Amino acid sequence: MSDEIPIKYQPLFSRISDKNNNSKADAIKGFCLRCVGYQYKRVKHCSTINCPLHKVRPFQVKIKNEN
Numbered sequence: 001m002s003d004e005i006p007i008k009y010q011p012l013f014s015r016i017s018d019k020n021n022n023s024k025a026d027a028i029k030g031f032c033l034r035c036v037g038y039q040y041k042r043v044k045h046c047s048t049i050n051c052p053l054h055k056v057r058p059f060q061v062k063i064k065n066e067n
Contacts, residue, residue, distance in 0.1 A: 028056055
């Protein structure tokens with residue numbers, strides 16, 4: 001495991017590197033965390049709208065539809 005990955009996220013990256021794990025959610029979460037320097041609040045408020053994963057990024061605040 002890389003020394004750059006905080007201990008908090010090492011289990012996630014272990015699951016991602018497991019060949020038997022096919023979790024798209026884990027892969028997206030890992031990609032986004034790495035992109036913003038492992039700070040989940042920065043993922044939550046990411047403003048990089050040209051990223052293809054922006055709409056599916058983790059930690060988003062869910063907006064309720066009022067119909």
